[in-house]
Amino acid sequence: MSLTVDRLTRTFNGMTAIKDIDLKVQNGEFVCLLGKGGCGKSTLLRTLSGLDLDYEGTVSYNATPLTGVREEIGIIFQESRLLPWLTVLENIRFGLKDHEQETLNRVNRFIEYVGLTGKEKLYPKALSGGMSQRAAIARSLVCDPEVLLLDEPFSALDHFTKLELQDLLLKIQAKYNTTMVMVTHDIDEALYLADRIVVLSSQPGMIKDIIDINSPRQRTRTSQDLQQVKKEILTILHV
């Protein structure tokens, strides 16, 4: 798997949202896109997903230009976007074409994996924000994506739920070697999860710096090294 962005520029009615983005995401890597609100993070992620094709430059998946959404690329939004008229179970198997026993077993395995056992028959209105996002993650995972794009998936959740779900992502990555590209405006989140942090500037969104985090997995959120990097990033962002 490789995801390559080359001189990507996206303009909305004459306003340049992101400009000249060059980025190569490696297989199994966890990349965080970090920047202030409105700097073009979602715009960049949507072009990577194939949902938005009106850009200049190229986005290639395995060296072929992206022409639309593909099943190898999953996307998770800030709101879970569970379909309100389907139960948790129906939502999670939404992307699957067949309903063979084997598929159903797979769906059930993922329900258990994300911790939603017993909630299968509930409708989204009965779920908390955290449970909804777990269901959204399961819905993507059952389709066996190679890349998971995440657009501020936990920013609407309370702090503790957020920490739990961050660990869930790491667990998924360790098990399935899923490549992750995650948009966030939370520096601590990026420091805890990322192999690489791409810092974006605002208006237009351009890559300001790319920081490799060489610290091994199983990070301690409060470690001195990470705090040092945090200072560095804050300086880059001028705050």
Added chain:
Amino acid sequence: MAKEVNQSIYPTIQLNKIGVTPLIKRLMISSVFPVIIILIWEVLSQIGVFESYQLPAPSAVLFKGIALYQSGELLPHIVATFTRVTIGFVFGTGAAVILSVLVGFWPLLEKFIDPTIQALRQIPSLAWVPLFILWMGIGETSKVTMIAVGVFFPVYLNLLAGIVTVDRKWLEVGKVFGLSKRSQITKIILPAVLPSFFTGIRTGLGLGFMFVVAAELMGASEGLGYLLVLGQNTLQPDTILVSIILFAIIGKVTDGGLKLVEQRLLHWQDTEIRGRSK
């Protein structure tokens, strides 16, 4: 994980303790006001504040209704009106569904047809009456057509609005999971549009009853609207009131039926108000 508790913003009256179901409880609460009004009306009629040839007492209206029922006159009137509304409703809704789907899914048709429909909508539908009678006579066809026209507009407008405003968020979910155009329609647009459809048909049914009255006032030999004319011509306000009350009851019951189906199909909606007495 934080658990969300849906707490009602409405105060609940503690009738559960005496063991009544929520439905009966709701009926009881909602009938307090009309019962008081009727009692006051009855008393005022009995002591002669209202003249009986203008406003008969509730008891007199009730006896009139029973008499009409026992003579076998009442049921055919009810059946006639109900049948007209049902047929008109089915045709009006059918036409509205077909047209709004065509217009909603083919932008070219929208440009082509929708402006005309929007213009026709501006005509108060009752203005069609003379033309329909001229074309189709005073028979059933013109009546049913009028009712269908009345039902058509709210269904068309609501459904079309629902179709063209389906949230891009849901459409994107369909896209992300590689749905075909057809699955996109059946799995996303259809369920997303269902709430607007129900708003449309419930409004449409209400208008259907309005139009059946208009049609029957215009000329009919049976129907509850005919009973209104009869009461007027024979100076019998009790007959008029029987008809009015039956309209209220039938309207309420049919709307209640639709509401029940709506609740069954839309139970997934996250709205606090729905399901409460309305």
